[in-house]
Amino acid sequence: MKFSTVMKWITALGEGFLAIPIIGGAFVIGTGYSALGVMFVLHVITLVLSIRDMQGKVGSILGLLTSVVSVIPVFGWFMHLITAIVLLISAITSRRTSVI
Known part of the structure; x- marks a missing residue:
């Protein structure tokens, strides 16, 4: 499996966690919104590797946008959910090759 695919799985799981309505929101607020900064950096790394x-870059670009606009409560939740789904589909459909 390529590193970009591994990073897609990692960022998809992170976005999925942040999409949990009360738990994800409490986590973001509890970290002083730094969780969104960490996700932004992870999406940049995933984009560069992709x-x-x-490989597909749409999930990572959508993740960057999500990290920026997620300070809006309900819209942020929706964006985390959509981004997690797009990244999961992208990770599943990635070409299977071994890491060298």
Whole structure:
């Protein structure tokens, strides 16, 4: 499995956790919104790896946008949910090759 696919799985799980209505919101607020900064950095890393591996980039770009607009409560939840789904689909459909 390529590193970009592994990062898609990791970011999809992170976005999925943040999409849990009360728990994800409490986590974001409890960390002083730094969780969104961490997710932004992880999405940048995933995007760079996806470009290098010539794989789908939509999930990572959507994740970057989500990290920025997630300070809006209900809209942020919706964006985390959509981003998690897109990243999961992208990770599942990635070409299966081994890491060298």
